[in-house]
Amino acid sequence: MPSGSPIGDREREILTAIVETFIATGDPVGSRTLARSNREGLSPATIRNVMADLADAGYLEQPHTSAGRVPSSEAYRYYVEQLTGKASLSQEDQGIIKDSLHGVSDVQEFMERTSHVLSLISHNVGITVAVGGPKNALEHVYFSRLGDQKVLAVLVTRSGLVRDRVLRLDLPQEDLDAAARFINENFRGWTMEAMRAELARRLEQERSEYDRLMKSVEQLYRQGALTADETAQVVFVEGASNLVTGEQDRQRLQELLQTLEEKQKIVELLGAYLDAKQEAVRVVIGLDEALPSMRNFVLIGAPARVGDDVMGSFAVIGPTRIDYQHTMTAVSYIARLFDKILNESE
Amino acid sequence: MPSGSPIGDREREILTAIVETFIATGDPVGSRTLARSNREGLSPATIRNVMADLADAGYLEQPHTSAGRVPSSEAYRYYVEQLTGKASLSQEDQGIIKDSLHGVSDVQEFMERTSHVLSLISHNVGITVAVGGPKNALEHVYFSRLGDQKVLAVLVTRSGLVRDRVLRLDLPQEDLDAAARFINENFRGWTMEAMRAELARRLEQERSEYDRLMKSVEQLYRQGALTADETAQVVFVEGASNLVTGEQDRQRLQELLQTLEEKQKIVELLGAYLDAKQEAVRVVIGLDEALPSMRNFVLIGAPARVGDDVMGSFAVIGPTRIDYQHTMTAVSYIARLFDKILNESE
DNA sequence: ATTAGCATTCTTGACCCTGGAGTGCTAAAG
DNA sequence: CTTTAGCACTCCAGGGTCAAGAATGCTAAT
Numbered sequence: 001m002p003s004g005s006p007i008g009d010r011e012r013e014i015l016t017a018i019v020e021t022f023i024a025t026g027d028p029v030g031s032r033t034l035a036r037s038n039r040e041g042l043s044p045a046t047i048r049n050v051m052a053d054l055a056d057a058g059y060l061e062q063p064h065t066s067a068g069r070v071p072s073s074e075a076y077r078y079y080v081e082q083l084t085g086k087a088s089l090s091q092e093d094q095g096i097i098k099d100s101l102h103g104v105s106d107v108q109e110f111m112e113r114t115s116h117v118l119s120l121i122s123h124n125v126g127i128t129v130a131v132g133g134p135k136n137a138l139e140h141v142y143f144s145r146l147g148d149q150k151v152l153a154v155l156v157t158r159s160g161l162v163r164d165r166v167l168r169l170d171l172p173q174e175d176l177d178a179a180a181r182f183i184n185e186n187f188r189g190w191t192m193e194a195m196r197a198e199l200a201r202r203l204e205q206e207r208s209e210y211d212r213l214m215k216s217v218e219q220l221y222r223q224g225a226l227t228a229d230e231t232a233q234v235v236f237v238e239g240a241s242n243l244v245t246g247e248q249d250r251q252r253l254q255e256l257l258q259t260l261e262e263k264q265k266i267v268e269l270l271g272a273y274l275d276a277k278q279e280a281v282r283v284v285i286g287l288d289e290a291l292p293s294m295r296n297f298v299l300i301g302a303p304a305r306v307g308d309d310v311m312g313s314f315a316v317i318g319p320t321r322i323d324y325q326h327t328m329t330a331v332s333y334i335a336r337l338f339d340k341i342l343n344e345s346e
Numbered sequence: 347m348p349s350g351s352p353i354g355d356r357e358r359e360i361l362t363a364i365v366e367t368f369i370a371t372g373d374p375v376g377s378r379t380l381a382r383s384n385r386e387g388l389s390p391a392t393i394r395n396v397m398a399d400l401a402d403a404g405y406l407e408q409p410h411t412s413a414g415r416v417p418s419s420e421a422y423r424y425y426v427e428q429l430t431g432k433a434s435l436s437q438e439d440q441g442i443i444k445d446s447l448h449g450v451s452d453v454q455e456f457m458e459r460t461s462h463v464l465s466l467i468s469h470n471v472g473i474t475v476a477v478g479g480p481k482n483a484l485e486h487v488y489f490s491r492l493g494d495q496k497v498l499a500v501l502v503t504r505s506g507l508v509r510d511r512v513l514r515l516d517l518p519q520e521d522l523d524a525a526a527r528f529i530n531e532n533f534r535g536w537t538m539e540a541m542r543a544e545l546a547r548r549l550e551q552e553r554s555e556y557d558r559l560m561k562s563v564e565q566l567y568r569q570g571a572l573t574a575d576e577t578a579q580v581v582f583v584e585g586a587s588n589l590v591t592g593e594q595d596r597q598r599l600q601e602l603l604q605t606l607e608e609k610q611k612i613v614e615l616l617g618a619y620l621d622a623k624q625e626a627v628r629v630v631i632g633l634d635e636a637l638p639s640m641r642n643f644v645l646i647g648a649p650a651r652v653g654d655d656v657m658g659s660f661a662v663i664g665p666t667r668i669d670y671q672h673t674m675t676a677v678s679y680i681a682r683l684f685d686k687i688l689n690e691s692e
Numbered sequence: 693a694t695t696a697g698c699a700t701t702c703t704t705g706a707c708c709c710t711g712g713a714g715t716g717c718t719a720a721a722g
Numbered sequence: 723c724t725t726t727a728g729c730a731c732t733c734c735a736g737g738g739t740c741a742a743g744a745a746t747g748c749t750a751a752t
Binding site: 388389390391392395409410411412413 | 693694695696697700701702703
């Protein structure tokens with residue numbers, strides 16, 4: 001054992017070889033097969049020794065005594081770190097993306113199509129989340145009386161995310177129009193966050209005055225007409241059928257599909273792991289910590305940003321033996337494309 | 347054989363018994379089991395004779411020589427017709443529905459939650475489609491300049507369906523506002539269809555005049571800002587995980603899931619079978635004619651209507667051995683609830 | 693018109709067996 | 723000290739056989 005340093009040169013090489021052949025074949029890999037495909041002619045016995053070391057160090061696991069080795073989560077993490085990230089997306093994939101996203105210019109639609117595209121080119125589950133985050137710039141609001149006691153509030157952000165909700169309010173249309181005009185004139189272009197803060201301040205200040213306008217605004221504000229925060233997400237999950245090809249048994253498969261149906265959970269998952277600050281693609285190995293049904297599944301995702309605003313996220317969920325390099329470049333490509341398209345369209 | 351009349355009294359009884367036990371157990375049912383559970387003490391041999399007749403008439407099928415009989419599509423159709431439709435939904439199910447739909451008042455949200463509810467209480471796939479049909483009454487439109495050459499058009503129907511799209515247009519905001527005011531003042535409450543027709547007429551008429559307002563309106567109209575027709579649907583498919591429990595093999599399961607992911611196909615399917623005119627629940631047996639992957643699956647659906655306007659449809663898709671009675675009452679209950687809730691909220 | 697009896701057919705699950713792949717250890721070779 | 727060859731051992735996967743069970747169709751008796 002190369003005591004001390006966790007992994008030496010030879011170990012690294014063998015480890016990546018194991019990970020790669022396992023990803024390719026799906027079968028536990030043994031010393032024999034490895035020896036054959038290895039560039040430097042190492043004998044199976046040598047490899048066996050190294051493998052034993054790696055197993056001790058926690059990088060490999062044995063399904064049972066006389067089977068080959070399977071990479072552990074640790075191994076995948078290590079493997080992913082090794083990846084250069086230099087690869088670029090194949091012409092074919094770029095073509096698929098271009099075709100699907102042709103002419104799209106608003107966030108929602110981009111997200112919807114993208115989840116599909118991601119599932120197509122990754123052959124796994126493509127997920128996108130659009131959050132109406134507090135950093136979004138307000139384009140305008142619109143209120144419309146729907147019937148007795150009901151008001152429809154439509155809120156549009158600069159990037160084209162539309163959020164509508166029905167409120168229980170009883171205001172005449174003219175008051176609604178006045179309130180909308182007031183907000184649009186004063187706050188167009190503000191971030192949701194800032195707008196809400198300022199609005200709260202003014203409402204506080206002018207509390208005493210029994211201004212009709214401000215009263216309407218206050219009621220709307222209270223009822224959440226102006227929120228477009230984390231709870232206002234739109235989630236797209238596509239390509240669940242790709243999971244059937246995997247080697248899970250029925251039960252696990254069902255649990256997986258169920259989990260994917262719980263959009264809320266998915267949003268939390270992405271939210272928890274995809275840091276707004278980080279630019280690049282992030283790979284999360286060991287999803288079962290958050291979601292037990294996701295044992296042996298990984299998340300490859302990136303935040304969706306326009307300039308410095310985070311509009312949501314892109315992700316692929318697939319088995320640990322996913323094609324990391326390919327998926328990572330795909331996700332990253334799409335994230336960059338998103339920024340580019342949305343930025344220029346403003 | 348009771349020659350002539352397709353099915354006699356005894357035949358009918360035995361046929362329904364077969365269908366029911368097959369639905370309950372999922373195994374091909376043989377003469378022996380049937381004889382035991384049958385109220386009038388008929389011997390297995392007698393039953394065998396009848397079964398042979400029914401098989402000749404095309405109501406039963408044999409997986410293989412020495413297995414029991416399985417109902418054919420014909421048998422299910424016959425069985426469903428026998429159903430009284432008198433059953434009412436259990437308290438429990440009503441509770442689930444009430445809880446999920448509490449406080450919902452707009453179509454979209456109703457649809458979204460309903461697809462979930464349907465999948466929950468049917469233990470199958472729940473589907474809802476909201477179409478912005480031409481019969482919808484216009485509540486109002488709103489246009490907003492998004493950036494260079496881009497306009498966001500928001501169209502709200504009386505029932506709360508919101509349709510937004512981005513157009514390639516270059517008009518100043520004031521023109522957009524004027525156009526919106528014009529449309530809202532003149533056409534609020536009209537059906538989309540009528541509004542579009544009238545608008546087309548007026549545009550035609552006033553063609554010569556180079557009215558700035560009408561020019562804006564025309565451009566918007568041309569770009570489809572005012573369409574909310576069949577192509578503008580929102581589809582919700584929920585509960586695909588329920589299919590895993592079925593006895594399909596991997597391949598079929600995957601095909602099924604893929605089909606369900608193709609929302610467009612689903613919409614067409616519902617559209618093809620759910621006639622707007624019919625009031626009640628409709629059961630379609632033999633889905634594979636339209637969608638090969640849907641062999642042995644049935645559709646139980648009803649149009650979603652508010653008054654006389656069709657807003658979309660509710661449906662459950664499940665295996666032929668679904669609980670017809672239960673599912674039918676559930677779908678019908680929801681369809682009625684939809685009408686009730688949406689009607690009163692207007 | 694029913695039913696009992698019987699030979700026949702076909703699936704299903706249990707069981708056994710063998711081949712192949714892989715491991716770990718020991719001892720020899722570099 | 724590192725590498726390798728050899729070998730005994732373990733375990734899974736697949737194939738084959740077998741017996742049990744469930745139904746059937748037919749014939750003959752009621």
